[in-house]
Amino acid sequence: MATPVTTCERCESQLEIGDLRCAICSQAAPAVADSRTVTEIEVHRCDGCGAALRYDVEVQAPSCGYCGSVMRLETLQDPMEQTQAFLPFTTDARQAQGALREWLATLGRFRPSDLKATARIDTLRPLWWVAWVFDATALISWTADSDAGSYRSDWAPHAGQAEMEFDGIAVSASRGLSEAETDALEHDYDFSTARPEPAGASGAAVEQFDVQRSLARGRVMSAIDQLAAERVGQRHVPGHRFRNVHVTALLRGLITRRLALPAYVLVYRYRGKRYRAVISGQRARVVFGTAPYSVAKIAATAAAGIGALLTIAWLLAA
Amino acid sequence: MASPKVIDIACESCGATLTLDEHLRTAECAFCASPMVVERPASAERPDPTFALGFVIGREQATTAVQNWIRGRGPFVRSDFKKATLEKTRGVYLPTYLYGAVAETVYEAEIGEDYTETETYTDSEGNRQTRTVRKTEYRSLRGRQSRYIHDAVVTASRGIPNHELAEVEPFDLRALRRYEAAILSGWLAEEPSLDSEACLRTARGEAIARVGDDLAGFMPGDSHHSLRYSTHLVDEVIDLVLLPVWVFSMRYAKEKPPARVLMNGQTGEIYGTAPLSIRKITTTVVLAAGFVATLLWLLNAF
Numbered sequence: 204m205a206t207p208v209t210t211c212e213r214c215e216s217q218l219e220i221g222d223l224r225c226a227i228c229s230q231a232a233p234a235v236a237d238s239r240t241v242t243e244i245e246v247h248r249c250d251g252c253g254a255a256l257r258y259d260v261e262v263q264a265p266s267c268g269y270c271g272s273v274m275r276l277e278t279l280q281d282p283m284e285q286t287q288a289f290l291p292f293t294t295d296a297r298q299a300q301g302a303l304r305e306w307l308a309t310l311g312r313f314r315p316s317d318l319k320a321t322a323r324i325d326t327l328r329p330l331w332w333v334a335w336v337f338d339a340t341a342l343i344s345w346t347a348d349s350d351a352g353s354y355r356s357d358w359a360p361h362a363g364q365a366e367m368e369f370d371g372i373a374v375s376a377s378r379g380l381s382e383a384e385t386d387a388l389e390h391d392y393d394f395s396t397a398r399p400e401p402a403g404a405s406g407a408a409v410e411q412f413d414v415q416r417s418l419a420r421g422r423v424m425s426a427i428d429q430l431a432a433e434r435v436g437q438r439h440v441p442g443h444r445f446r447n448v449h450v451t452a453l454l455r456g457l458i459t460r461r462l463a464l465p466a467y468v469l470v471y472r473y474r475g476k477r478y479r480a481v482i483s484g485q486r487a488r489v490v491f492g493t494a495p496y497s498v499a500k501i502a503a504t505a506a507a508g509i510g511a512l513l514t515i516a517w518l519l520a521a
Numbered sequence: 522m523a524s525p526k527v528i529d530i531a532c533e534s535c536g537a538t539l540t541l542d543e544h545l546r547t548a549e550c551a552f553c554a555s556p557m558v559v560e561r562p563a564s565a566e567r568p569d570p571t572f573a574l575g576f577v578i579g580r581e582q583a584t585t586a587v588q589n590w591i592r593g594r595g596p597f598v599r600s601d602f603k604k605a606t607l608e609k610t611r612g613v614y615l616p617t618y619l620y621g622a623v624a625e626t627v628y629e630a631e632i633g634e635d636y637t638e639t640e641t642y643t644d645s646e647g648n649r650q651t652r653t654v655r656k657t658e659y660r661s662l663r664g665r666q667s668r669y670i671h672d673a674v675v676t677a678s679r680g681i682p683n684h685e686l687a688e689v690e691p692f693d694l695r696a697l698r699r700y701e702a703a704i705l706s707g708w709l710a711e712e713p714s715l716d717s718e719a720c721l722r723t724a725r726g727e728a729i730a731r732v733g734d735d736l737a738g739f740m741p742g743d744s745h746h747s748l749r750y751s752t753h754l755v756d757e758v759i760d761l762v763l764l765p766v767w768v769f770s771m772r773y774a775k776e777k778p779p780a781r782v783l784m785n786g787q788t789g790e791i792y793g794t795a796p797l798s799i800r801k802i803t804t805t806v807v808l809a810a811g812f813v814a815t816l817l818w819l820l821n822a823f
Contacts, residue, residue: 223698228671229758231572234699242528242561244557244559245558247702247703255706256556258576258706260576264704265704265706276575276698276703278698344666344667344668346739348634353634354658355656356634357634357636358742359634360632360660360662360741361662362663417695447742453667
């Protein structure tokens with residue numbers, strides 16, 4: 204398992220085993236110091252047979268022309284990502300079912316009246332989905348157009364810089380759950396409950412990270428850019444409307460954990476059709492899913508609306 | 522020019538004495554062909570390499586590719602160049618500096634925001650018409666930007682100037698190896714021959730140019746002009762890195778200096794300038810002029 208070994212002395216981001224350089228600021232990872240005082244001539248010899256080694260293009264490393272043994276060089280490693288820790292399930296299957304029923308009742312007036320009573324749960328599967336959870340601080344430089352200070356055009360340019368803290372931000376690596384589903388779930392986990400072994404549910408499926416470290420870092424970086432752009436739009440650009448938000452992040456102290464997060468995936472059936480919902484494995488009230496609409500109710504409301512309009516029009520005309 | 526300093530070394534394998542140019546980091550014994558790597562004490566002018574990038578392209582593959590490249594040059598290239606044989610083929614680990622920094626930039630630009638206006642005009646038949654036209658108003662924008670600059674590569678060798686190295690870039694730095702002397706074994710490797718301050722200045726220049734290129738995309742608005750910026754580089758990192766380069770030299774005419782062709786030893790990118798033939802160009806121009814003159818004469822005559 205790849206665990207953080209040390210911290211970059213330049214930007215305080217975490218370095219992992221196999222990193223030759225910091226992924227954030229390119230500082231070389233520390234190596235064993237080599238202090239020579241005299242000029243030395245070295246013939247590098249094969250450990251096996253004592254013949255001189257030469258760098259060989261075929262194997263991209265020094266190798267022995269006689270016995271074929273290859274010398275290992277320290278290279279940049281790009282291993283597959285591995286789960287470091289699991290958040291435990293703290294709600295059970297029964298609570299999840301109850302939460303689904305309650306959720307079905309709260310969906311509003313355009314849903315069928317008998318939805319809660321007649322929906323039948325087909326399957327309920329506990330599952331650990333995987334995500335990168337990162338902390339970082341960043342100096343964000345931004346530019347954007349907004350309506351503040353605009354004159355003949357609808358837009359005026361603005362620029363600024365802002366310090367931002369990113370604290371426990373989850374970036375989904377899940378293939379099983381959709382982006383909308385993970386977005387709904389990710390805010391209500393208690394990341395401090397992470398532990399090395401799965402707990403709280405038996406027989407739960409465990410998703411795997413199926414990307415390499417370099418790709419994972421790319422995903423985390425683009426998530427940071429996206430989140431920074433959203434925050435800039437909400438908090439920093441003056442005015443009410445904005446467009447063309449550009450951000451550049453100067454990251455420091457990026458620490459990423461690879462976590463498995465608990466959730467229930469439910470499939471329920473209503474009048475022969477199947478619908479899917481996901482429920483947090485830590486807080487049952489966090490439910491996200493699809494549900495049927497009642498065509499009759501919508502049509503009745505629309506008809507009532509049109510009727511009201513016609514009545515008003517008739518009154519005005521009269 | 523001062524003659525290059527040489528040092529005497531004893532071959533570790535057979536004991537023979539050989540002399541070695543000071544700017545080289547590797548040697549091969551003339552008697553027993555043992556590949557040697559010279560490890561000198563590190564200094565400010567000659568730091569120890571941090572990383573090296575291994576050769577991916579071998580001698581045969583490189584030679585074939587460069588020969589094909591030479592034959593494929595354009596019609597105005599000298600024939601003796603196209604027929605020349607490669608004289609010297611060297612796989613060299615070129616010393617370069619890999620530079621990074623935090624760039625603190627203050628910029629100012631005129632940002633254009635478009636709007637449309639309806640205006641009336643009189644058309645060619647004397648009727649009054651209206652049309653909408655797109656106009657742009659410009660606003661000054663000042664701001665600051667802080668970002669990392671990664672991996673600006675500059676040569677540290679007098680042998681291969683920076684603009685030639687740039688022609689065979691980029692190198693894929695994901696394949697970097699932590700420097701170990703054995704990676705050079707059996708190949709040529711140079712020591713840095715440019716002074717480190719000069720290299721640092723070149724690297725800073727590249728970093729600042731890169732800030733400017735990216736700032737253009739960072740500007741808001743529909744358009745912009747008069748982008749000015751000044752960049753302060755702080756928190757710099759610089760590492761000596763050995764990059765694999767194939768160097769070919771060839772003599773195609775007695776009176777001319779040898780021509781040089783470079784190849785990126787990792788990606789196979791080739792750079793060289795093929796000498797043009799004055800005679801071929803003159804002949805073509807004369808023929809073309811003659812053809813045009815004949816054509817004009819014919820047109821006039823009939």
